Each structure stands twice: as C-alpha cells, then as structure tokens.
Amino acid sequence: MEKIPIEKMATILKLLGDKTRLTIVSLLNERECCVCEFVELLDMSQPSISQHVRKLRDKNIVTEKRKGQWIFYSLNKENEFYPAIASVLQQIPSQEEKLLQLEKLGKKIICD
Amino acid sequence: MEKIPIEKMATILKLLGDKTRLTIVSLLNERECCVCEFVELLDMSQPSISQHVRKLRDKNIVTEKRKGQWIFYSLNKENEFYPAIASVLQQIPSQEEKLLQLEKLGKKIICD
DNA sequence: TCATTATATAAGTATATGCTTATATGTCAA
DNA sequence: TTGACATATAAGCATATACTTATATAATGA
Numbered sequence: 001m002e003k004i005p006i007e008k009m010a011t012i013l014k015l016l017g018d019k020t021r022l023t024i025v026s027l028l029n030e031r032e033c034c035v036c037e038f039v040e041l042l043d044m045s046q047p048s049i050s051q052h053v054r055k056l057r058d059k060n061i062v063t064e065k066r067k068g069q070w071i072f073y074s075l076n077k078e079n080e081f082y083p084a085i086a087s088v089l090q091q092i093p094s095q096e097e098k099l100l101q102l103e104k105l106g107k108k109i110i111c112d
Numbered sequence: 113m114e115k116i117p118i119e120k121m122a123t124i125l126k127l128l129g130d131k132t133r134l135t136i137v138s139l140l141n142e143r144e145c146c147v148c149e150f151v152e153l154l155d156m157s158q159p160s161i162s163q164h165v166r167k168l169r170d171k172n173i174v175t176e177k178r179k180g181q182w183i184f185y186s187l188n189k190e191n192e193f194y195p196a197i198a199s200v201l202q203q204i205p206s207q208e209e210k211l212l213q214l215e216k217l218g219k220k221i222i223c224d
Numbered sequence: 225t226c227a228t229t230a231t232a233t234a235a236g237t238a239t240a241t242g243c244t245t246a247t248a249t250g251t252c253a254a
Numbered sequence: 255t256t257g258a259c260a261t262a263t264a265a266g267c268a269t270a271t272a273c274t275t276a277t278a279t280a281a282t283g284a
Contacts (some may be wrong), residue, residue, distance in 0.1 A: 001202070001203065003203065003204060003205045004203050004204055005204070005205070006131065006134055006135055006138065006204045006205065007131050009134060009200070009203065009204050010128070010129055010130055010131040010134045011129075012129075013125045013126075013128045013129035013134070013200065014125075014126065014129030014130065015129070016122070016125045016129070017122055017123075017124075017125035017126030017127070017128070017129040018122055018126065018271095018272085019118065019119050019122040020272090022118055022121060022122045022125070023118055026118065034230080034231090035230070035231060035232095036229090036230065036231085044273090045273080045274075045275095046230080046231070046232090047231090047232080047233080047234095047273085047274080047275085047276095048272075048273060048274080049231095050231065050232055050233080051232090051233085051272075051273085052272085053231095053232095054232080054233090066280090066281090068230095068281065068282075069228095069229060069230050069231085069280075069281045069282060070229095070230065070231085070281095071230075071231065071232095083203075084200075084203050087199050087200075087203070088121070088125065088196075088199075088200075090113070091113065091115065091116050091121065091195075091196050091199070092115060092116055092117070092118045092121045093115045093117070093118065130241090130242085132242090146260080146261090147260070147261060147262095148259095148260065148261085156243090157243080157244075157245095158260080158261070158262090159243085159244075159245085159246095159261090159262080159263080159264095160242075160243060160244080161261095162261065162262055162263080163242075163243085163262090163263085164242085165261095165262095166262080166263090178250090178251090180251065180252070180260095181250075181251045181252060181259060181260050181261085182251095182260065182261085183260075183261065183262095
C-alpha cells in the first residue's frame with residue numbers, strides 16, 4: 001500500500017473532518033450527484049453546499065461534469081488519496097438509503 | 113466491522129486532521145511517550161503540546177499514567193474509535209525512526 | 225428575447241482554532 | 255523546606271472556518 005506523508009494525510013482528514021463534507025463524499029461513493037440533491041438531502045443552503053463542494057474540488061477529491069443546467073459531481077477514483085478516503089467510507093454506514101428516499105420522492109435528477 | 117456513525121467519524125477525523133495531533137498519535141502507535149518527548153520531537157512549545165494532548169485525552173483517544181515527575185501517554189486501544197485510527201495510521205509512514213533518533217541523542221525518558 | 229432554474233462566487237460576520245505568555249500544580253532531590 | 259523540573263491550565267490574540275445574504279454566470283424553454 002502506498003504510504004501518504006503525514007502532512008498530506010492531515011490535510012485530507014481535516015477536509016473529511018466535517019459532517020457536511022463527509023456526507024457529501026459518502027453520497028458520491030454511491031453514485032454521482034448534483035448540487036441540488038445535496039441541498040435537498042443535507043437541508044442546507046445552496047451557497048453553503050457549493051462552498052463545501054469547492055473545497056473537495058480544489059483538492060481534486062471530486063470531479064465535475066456538466067449535463068445541461070446541472071453539474072454532476074463524482075468521486076475521483078484516480079486521486080492519490082482515494083484509497084485513504086475509501087477506507088474511511090468503509091467504516092461509516094452507507095448513504096444508499098437516503099438516495100433511495102430521494103428517488104421515492106421523485107427528486108432524483110435524471111437527464112440522460 | 114463495527115460501523116461508526118457519520119457524525120462521530122467526522123469528529124474523529126477533525127481531531128486527527130491536524131499535523132501535530134496526527135504525529136502524536138502516530139508516535140504513540142510505536143510506544144508510550146511523555147510530553148517532553150513530543151516537545152523535543154515536534155519542536156513546539158510545552159503548552160501547545162499539552163493543549164493538543166488534552167484534546168486527544170478529552171475524546172479518550174489516549175490515556176495517561178504518571179511515573180514520577182513524568183506523565184506518559186499511550187494510545188487507548190479499548191476506545192471505540194481505535195480501529196478507525198489504526199486504519200489511518202497504517203497509511204502513513206511509521207514514526208519509529210524519529211523515536212530511535214531521540215534515543216541516540218540520549219533524550220528518551222526512562223524511569224522504570 | 226426574457227423568465228426560470230442551477231450553480232458559483234463575493235462580501236460580511238460569528239465562532240472555532242491554535243498559538244503565545246503567564247501562572248498554577250505536582251514530584252523529586254538536595 | 256526549598257529549588258528545579260514536568261506538566262496543566264488560563265487568558266489573550268490572530269487567523270481559519272462555516273455560515274449568511276446578495277449577486278453573477280450559465281443553460282433552458284416559452
């Protein structure tokens with residue numbers, strides 16, 4: 001396993017050490033999502049979510065892909081820290097249920 | 113594996129998401145240490161180290177044991193978050209070398 | 225073209241964080 | 255008992271963080 005320098009690891013843990021961002025990353029571990037889905041699921045303001053997503057984007061933890069008026073985010077599995085992130089996600093409950101609820105409410109964004 | 117609620121995990125990651133505290137925990141993963149060893153190894157003031165150690169103690173991540181004038185800290189392997197912490201430590205380089213250097217300099221604290 | 229929707233960004237603000245300096249507490253040894 | 259050492263804690267301060275509100279940008283569809 002590739003070791004991560006202690007300073008870089010601290011940076012990543014700090015990034016994940018926030019309930020909102022950890023939830024976002026955990027949701028993205030299930031499937032790609034757009035900002036409005038985060039706003040719905042986390043019950044937070046759109047700018048607040050956007051600012052959290054930006055921090056993840058700045059560190060290349062997530063990637064974005066525009067589809068029409070929506071921007072979908074995904075976990076970047078190519079990122080050097082992805083294995084570390086995956087090992088954290090393994091230890092928290094799956095967010096699958098929340099995404100299924102979103103779909104039941106007809107609030108899943110579909111645009112393919 | 114026991115799952116950790118997302119909110120608690122965020123709290124732990126935040127605690128570890130600091131270079132000083134992550135280094136302290138990594139050092140304690142090698143052997144028990146006293147505060148003055150952290151001061152020496154991390155080149156930081158004694159109060160600053162004490163304050164970081166306190167945060168780890170408050171969350172029961174480390175335990176203390178007085179030996180004469182020194183207080184030795186250890187990783188608390190009974191703590192519910194120890195497995196999560198161990199999995200993080202596995203992914204960063206061992207701090208063994210730094211502890212060996214300390215011993216070469218005759219600065220290891222021995223009191224048994 | 226214009227209103228609507230999705231998202232990003234900027235500016236402001238309250239609180240959290242991590243240091244500093246000063247001081248208190250506890251142990252040892254002369 | 256007193257001085258030295260190890261550690262903890264308190265208070266103060268500068269910077270970081272995570273919101274808020276307001277506004278900008280971009281795409282859609284009537």
